Each structure stands twice: as structure tokens, then as C-alpha cells.
Amino acid sequence: MTSNYYLDESGNSGDLATKKSGSKFGGQPIFSLACVGLNDLAHANEFIKLLKTIYGLESDELKSEDLYFKQPEVILDVAKYIFENRIPIIVEVVDKRYCVSTAIVGHQIIPPYDSPPDDDGLIQAVRNEISDFLSFNMSPACYAAFYKSCMEPSEENLLESMEALKCFLESDDGAFEYSKFAVDNINETIDTCLMFKRQFGEGDSVKKFIPLPDDSNNGDSIALLPHIHCQFNILARLNKYHLKDLADVVMHHDVQDQFGQSIRSCIRTLKNAKFPGGVPEVLTADFILKDEPAFRFVKSEESLGVQFADLLAGFVSRYINGCFYKNLDVLDIYHKTFRYIVSYNRPMSPLGVNFVLPPSKQALVFKKFNL
Template sequence: MTQADYVAPSRYFLDESGTSGDLSKVGAGLDFKRQPIFVLAAVGVDDEGGLGESLAAIRDRRFPQAVELKSSKGHATPAVILQLLDAIDTLRGGVLLEVMDKRFTLAATMINTLILRPLSPADHESKALWFRAQLAEQLHETAPTGVYDAFIQACREPGEASLKAAFRAVLEWVPPETPRESPAGAIRFFTLDSLKDFRKAGVSKPDVQRRFLPLPDPGHTGKDVWILPHLSAFTNLYARINKLRCGRLAGVQIVHDDQPYFADILRSSKLAVEGLAEDEAAIKLSRADYRFVEAGDLTFTPSTGSSGVQAADLIAGFAMRHARDTLAGVTPSRESRMVFRRLASTFDGTPGFGMNLMLSNRDVLRCGLLPSRDPQLSPFGAG
């Protein structure tokens, strides 16, 4: 079957693994409450009943005492995921994943706000995004925790003093003699330029201070939520579904695991990203399309009521643990590596399915995959 013959599913079931809230609450030493990796998985399949039958068969064979297969119960083994992927293939479905290293995500956010804010449509082109990714790579690999701490403090308590401290932390990290043509030298150059703009615009003005920080979202308690990995993962995954469906989202169902804390944020972000249709600054990527002309329907349901969400839970949990453990120095089994690589691949090259990696190139390699060095592909790895 060729890509042209394939009809993408109209139902997508989402669940996540590795949630620890927004990245302004990183924990001691940037340990992110011992959850450094976040994964959002989507299982695209029209026949949820058939998927439920397959899950029941897998459960009866692998965990006959379980009422429901759950990642948190240790059910997301390589053997279970392999059988599940076979079942999804049989149902002519597919899997999409967003795999995010939270420290790298924080580094990318710093580059795109404090250091090198996008100011024109050209800044959203693939080559510009790829360049920013190289700067984020340098920041992730070499910046001390104090650089991140200063930026996080500015997010949590925006003000003239906290912003100046964040700029100063970056400039103290990169020595003045650093060659301009190096990634670190480029970070220093753009930081100085950004600091100049900050001073020129008026350092005491709250609206100016906000320009150099990520926009917060109001949480369910009324408190601001900063740099929520779930949010950016969801919007990119939604754009990938849009690409996969060639813009035909009318009638598409997106069923997310019940999210009492972030449901309203995800709903509002979905509406916001759909509003980019007429925006020249809409991000253009080879495997995601942010130019929405139609809208899908987003609903939330407990995993107990949806076989599709249960499948997404298992896949997200497996991918999170594989990446987390591998990057912590644990050698994965051969079967685990094989399943992770299968999740990373796409269906006959179809844009959309597969894995988008928000990881440094070094960590992509450590996970057993090849990082993308093509600026026309995903700016953050092989996905």
C-alpha cells in the first residue's frame, strides 16, 4: 500500500506519561521531581471496539489477573507493546508520539524568549527553527543549573531585577572571548542584543518584561502555569494530525485522558492554534501543519471508559520509561530497543505518524536513534 492509498484515521486517543506540572517547578538540581522525560502518545484508530478486543486478548495472555492494562501497574512491557502495535497495524491505524526531555525543553524556551525571540515570519521557517535548536543544544549540554534557575525565577516573579539577573547569568556563563562563530558565542551575541532591546524598550515596564518571557497560562486554581510540556506537545501533535489528514479535520475525534488540571488550558490552546490559519507566522514543518482550515473535536474521558486511551497510556508509559532509563545510563534490553525504534518510525513515510523528539542530538543517539541534521525536517530530532 502506498502513501497515496492510505486514509488516515478519524479518531485519535491520547494519554501522557511523566507529568510533573509546569517547568517553573523543576525540583532540586533540575530533577523535575524525578520525571525528566514527558511523553504524549496518540493512537489513531477508527475501530476502537476491535482495539478493545485486542487489548483483552493481550491482557488474558500476559496479565490474566488484571482488570485493566495500565502502564503504572508495570503492564507496558516490550512484549505487550509489540503485540499492541501489531493490532494497531491490523486495524490500519498508527501511533504518534511527542517525547520531550524537560531540561532541553527549558533550554529551547530560553532561546526562543530571553535570548532570540522570533520577530518576523522568517523566524518561523524551518532553517530558523533548526538554528535555534542548535543554540538550545549548546545551552542544554553546557550551561550550569544557575543559568536555568535565574530564568525560572524571572518566570515566577517577573520584574526588572529578575530579568536582569537572567541575562547576567547567561553572560557570566559564556566568557567574552568566546568565538562569535561558535554556538556558545552566538548565544552570548544574541543575549547582548536582546538585553539591549530590553533596556531600550523600558526595563521597568511590565509589558516589556513579559516580552522576554514565555506567556503563562492560568491554571485551574487561578495561578499562572509556566512552560507546560503537555501544552506544546499537544499543539504539535494536533498539527501533526492536521498534516496527516491533509487539513481535513471536520468530524475528527480527539479523545484525551481525563485532565482535571489542564483540560481548560488544552481547550483554549487548541482554539488558539486553530486561529493561526491566516497568520503568516504559522510554523511550517515537513511533518506538522499549523495552518488549520478545519477543526477536530476534543473531548476528555477516563481511561476506564476507552480502550483507545488505555492503549495510549501503555505506549506513552513504555516510551517514557525507555527514554528515561536509557538517558540515566541503564542499558535497555534488545527487545525494548527494537520496540522503541519501531515507535520512532513512520508508516510508509507518511508525515505525521512516528515520534517527534524534543531531545539533544547526543541524547537522541543514546536512545538508539539518528538525530535529524536536515533543517527541512523536525527541528528537534528524528520525528
């Protein structure tokens, strides 16, 4: 039996490593990608017809940006319908600043080349603490220098990026617990980079300290696309949910060439990946692909499944940003809707919401919803 999944994203999925984005990302700091498993379209269509009659909806297409503020009760009813009909949902929500911060920490502050064994998870915990701190405090100069090191890779730009980080961390006079540790590690990273330069040449050594580029359709190198990381996770979580049997899975997405290019690239990467022994198991995902899902591209106005995914992705992005970042006093209807969505979250289950947020923000969400 074919299992149909519908996907849509919210929050401008553009490259995070560009001068255009800056550190505020065009006013869209949160990105989300939602995947909804919807097979009984006839039943869902009857439900939506009734919903449109009840709420006087005249538009052919349900969109989160139209309904979130003006008619949140519509999204609540859709979330309730999804929950009560046990429709599987997989959602990724990403803080873009945290995405950049983790890339900086993982490449220029505590890269794998200088990292000691981490059997007890202490090093990763420190990485998380530093990434959290940078997400909320890093100066625009650090962002700009890091972007430049990504988009114009050279030894000069890489060293300028790390020196900007050192200058920023030293300026807080030790207020952050790991400032000195981070500065010492950056100095070690600089030494390692110079050693690699002698061994591999400048070009290859520099590439070891910036994120691997993702390839766009036109062949340009672009870096830090949040939807790429989300697609990897969606695929791995679907793979876990279907016990590696994706042969009868069909993924539907709004007509968009770049999505098709990028997700096929994700599949090739996962199918060819060699995972070293000793890597901790991800209990909610399986990154070892045996089968490939099929893809179909549809017009969102003609696909109720894509509209459901749009409502979920748009709601999660706006709710997380408003409630946990802007600290808005939101109406209870928004909390009820979100509770339906995160009710899928269970230990070891691939369904529900994966929060790629700074640990401090993630803790707030988890505490409020007892996750």
C-alpha cells in the same frame, strides 16, 4: 464516518518554570503525549482478552508503569497489534531541560527582536547548538534565575537571569564554540530590553523576554507546560492527517479538567492565529485549523483506547530516558517495541513520533533506527 482518537501522557506534565521542579524535574526528565486512532474496539477487546489469558493479567487496566519492567512482552504485543492493524498513532516526546533551554535561547539569548534574517537557516542552527549545550551543562543558578524571571516578572529579575547566563557562559573559557557569540547576544538583548522600557514601560518590555504564560483553570499564570506544546502539535498533525477535515474527529482523554481547558485553548489559539508570510512550512503538520474536533472524557479503566495511549506514552518516555539518557543496556525486546512505534515515521507523514530532544540525542535515536 467518525474517527476516534485516544490520548494519554506520561512524565508529570507540570509547569517547568517553578522552583519545585528544579533542573531534574522530579526524576521525570522526559514527557510524552500519545494519540491512538482506534475505531474497531470490538476487535481490540478480543485481542486484549486473549493477551490477558496468555500472560495471566488480572488487572482491568493496562498501565505502562506496571508492565514496562515486569512484563515488557505485553507492550511489545500491543505495539505489534497496532502496527499490523494499521492503527494510526501520533506521539510527542519532549526533553524538559531542552524545552527550558530553547525558551531561554529564544527569549534571552537570541530573541526575535535582535535576530537577523535567517534565509539560510544558520541562525536557527546556532540556536539549536546553544540549546543543546545548555540542556546538558547549564548551572542550577541559571535555571533558578530564569524560573524567577518567569514567575516574578520584573526588570531586576530579568537582568539577573541574563547576567547569570553570561557568568555561566564566560566561565567555560571558550570551551563551547558559541560562548562568546551568546554572551555578545545577551548584551544586545539587555540593550534592547532597556530601549523597550523607554518605549513601552517596564512591565510590557519585560514580558517580551520571558515565555508567554499559559492559563491554568484557576486563572493563575503558569509557564512552560510541555503538554501544551504537545497538544498544539498533536492537533496540527491530526489536521494534516485528515486534510483539515476534523469535523468528524472525536478525541477521548482520561477525565481531567485541565486537559479540556488547555486543549480548547490550543484550538482557539490556532483558529485565531495569523501566520506571517515567509514562515517555513512544517511538512508533517498543518497549524491552520478549519474544523474543531469533538471531545469526550472517559475513565481510563473503562477505555481500552486510553490504555493503548498510556502504554505508548509510558513506553516511549521510559525507553528514551533509559536507553539514550541513562545509557542502560536494555533488553532487545525494548528495541523491538520501539521499532514498531517509529516504523510510522515517514518523510512528510504526520504519523509516528516527533522527537523534541537536543539535536545530539535526536541524532543518536535517528542513527539507531535509521530515521
